[in-house]
Amino acid sequence: MRHRTSDLDRVVVVGGGRAAVAAVEELERLGFTGAVTVLAGESRPPYHRPACSKGLLTGQRPADVQLSTSSSARWLTGRVAAELDAKRQIVYAQTGEMYVYDALVVATGARPVIPDGWPVGEPGLHSLHSIDDALSLAADLRKAQRVAVVGAGLTGCEAAYVVRSLARECIMIDSNPQVMTRAVGSVTGGLIADTMRHEGVRMRLGRRVKNLSRCRRGWRLDLDDGSHVDADVVIATLGERPDTDWFTARHADTSDGLLCDESLRVQGVDQVVAAGAVARWPNAWYGDKPGRVDQWIAAMELGQAAARTLLSGSRAAPAVGVLPRYWSDLFGLRIQVCGRIDQTEEVAVTELRPGRRDIARGGVLAAHRRGGVTSGVVAVNAPRQFTTLARAMREAGPARPLVSLPAVIPNQRRLSLVG
Ligand SMILES: Cc1cc2nc3c(=O)[nH]c(=O)nc-3n(C[C@H](O)[C@H](O)[C@H](O)COP(=O)(O)OP(=O)(O)OC[C@H]3O[C@@H](n4cnc5c(N)ncnc54)[C@H](O)[C@@H]3O)c2cc1C
Structure with a gap:
């Protein structure tokens, strides 16, 4: 199917991170042949941001963490969107240039919170x-x-x-x-x-x-x-705060990122979708109030979903569900998280090797539950058990009870129960 209609010829993407790259790739994959222009605020091409607190601090080169980008889109690095005219469908860049769109993808992510008066950038x-x-x-x-x-x-x-x-x-x-x-x-x-x-x-x-x-x-x-x-x-x-200062549409809710409907259409503004860390939407995986997911895999999935919504035009688009997940390696601990662990009522923590002085290093699995349903799992040095639980969670689907822990760890010892 090729997508080029008279009402959707010019797509502008504001961002340039993981969500923007995914949106552009998805437009291309779905056969969109109109003009795609990306206004990317940073002067560098897109890269793997998680490397900033990992390999890049210990010698990995920027070239090693670069993301490949679509060849058909026009990538404009160092172009910061400064203002939006939502009525006339124009984005103004800080450089003074204007970009007219038929559809706009907002993927501006989040930026670090700095306490007032801290002169970040000064030596040290x-x-x-x-x-x-x-x-x-x-x-x-x-x-x-x-x-x-x-x-x-x-x-x-x-x-x-x-x-x-x-x-x-x-x-x-x-x-x-x-x-x-x-x-x-x-x-x-x-x-x-x-x-x-x-x-x-x-x-x-x-x-x-x-x-x-x-x-x-x-x-x-x-x-x-x-x-x-x-x-x-x-x-x-x-911590980080969504980057929406430039999004000056009168009827949009920018109180915590951009409030979207279940398909990532920004509410109160025509022809605009949002993706990545900036999008606040009712995640179909949980079916509750709108929230944001500021994670790498989610940014990719949201970018793809926003592109699909955009191409559906005025037709109904599917609700977007994202199961949050990420991992980290530090101090000999492999930390893996699947699902949502905030707003839980109860946490069942299981020690894999009871008696070890360093409990986390010995292996720990924490099931976070709300209303009798496991909404998230955290594993530390328990990769096999994590894989089993994460797969069960994906297969069970949204808002369903998960397999119980004893099935995964026969000799578990419950460490604590927090209610
Ligand atoms: C140091 C660090 C480590 C992380 N590690 C992990 C990890 O291990 N696992 C994990 O899941 N997640 C991790 N994250 C989070 C993850 O990187 C983000 O969730 C993800 O990058 C979000 O992607 P995004 O495209 O929505 O936004 P971003 O990656 O923030 O990209 C947004 C881009 O938009 C640009 N932009 C902003 N405003 C404008 C504007 N007005 N005009 C033009 N461009 C603009 C920004 O400069 C930026 O380049 C980490 C984040 C940081 C900072």
């Missing part, structure tokens, strides 16, 4: 989102002795892992009492924090940074308990 003070951030941090880490990581989410823990593997001192600060709370939940997060402590990461958990100031040898962080931390290098990994 870093955020971690792009290749340029990673290269600049890698250069500073070579000279550093003491590194403070502020924010103990997935990215912060990955950065701490790199810091320790370079044999630098590492201190981690977070207002939560555990690490990776949002990513793996507090019980598993506590076990991962224990492993990190064994590996020499000093933890200042449950503490907030009240003030950051320059000192003779780097930076001083004043904490809310009156103590302070000195560091040559500070890495701010405090």
Whole structure:
């Protein structure tokens, strides 16, 4: 089937990350022959963003993490969309150029949260989102002795892992009492924090940074308990916020990304779909209120789905369901997550090798349940069991009970039950 209709000749994609690449590829795969123009804010071609907190910090070259892009689309790097005229269907770039569209794909992702007054970019003070951030941090880490990581989410823990593997001192600060709370939940997060402590990461958990100031040898962080931390290098990994400042359509809801319907059409604006970390939509996998999924595989799946919706024109398009999933390797732990683990009522945590001092390293499986249904699974050093559970979850489909843990681990020992 070839897609070129008089009402859909010019597609503009704003973004240039995973979701944008996937949308463009899907348009091409479905035979769309109109003009596709991508306004990509960064000056580099698209790349594998997760590498920014992993290999790029330890010598991997930018060329190794580049994504291949469609040859038929017009990729304009360094073009930041600054304004939208939703009525006349025009995107204005910061450069002053204007791009008229018949359909618009918004894939602007999210950008790092930086506390007010933190002069990120000054020597020794870093955020971690792009290749340029990673290269600049890698250069500073070579000279550093003491590194403070502020924010103990997935990215912060990955950065701490790199810091320790370079044999630098590492201190981690977070207002939560555990690490990776949002990513793996507090019980598993506590076990991962224990492993990190064994590996020499000093933890200042449950503490907030009240003030950051320059000192003779780097930076001083004043904490809310009156103590302070000195560091040559500070890495701010405090989460990300969707990038919608430029999306100036009056009737759109931009309170947390772009509010979309179940097929990723942006609500309140004609001819616009959203994909990736910026899209907030009622995920058909869960069938509840709209939310965002800021993960790599989801960005790809959402990009593809948004392209399909766009080509369906005014016809009804299928509801989009995405099962969140990702993994990370740090401190000898293979962490794998499938499904949603927030908003759960109960967490059943199972130790694979009871009696080990380092529980996480011995293997742990956590089933997160809500209303009697397993909505997410976290595995640490339990790849075989994870594969079985994740497959069962996919096969069971949305909002169905999952196979019980005893079927997966016959000799399980339940560690804790959090209600
Ligand atoms: C350091 C780091 C490590 C990560 N590790 C993992 C991981 O291990 N596993 C995992 O699942 N996820 C990981 N993620 C999250 C994952 O990378 C994101 O979910 C994914 O990149 C989202 O893709 P996206 O295309 O929606 O947005 P992005 O990748 O953020 O791309 C959006 C692009 O749009 C551009 N843009 C923004 N505004 C404009 C504008 N106005 N005009 C033009 N262009 C604009 C941005 O510059 C950016 O290039 C990580 C993220 C970071 C930052």
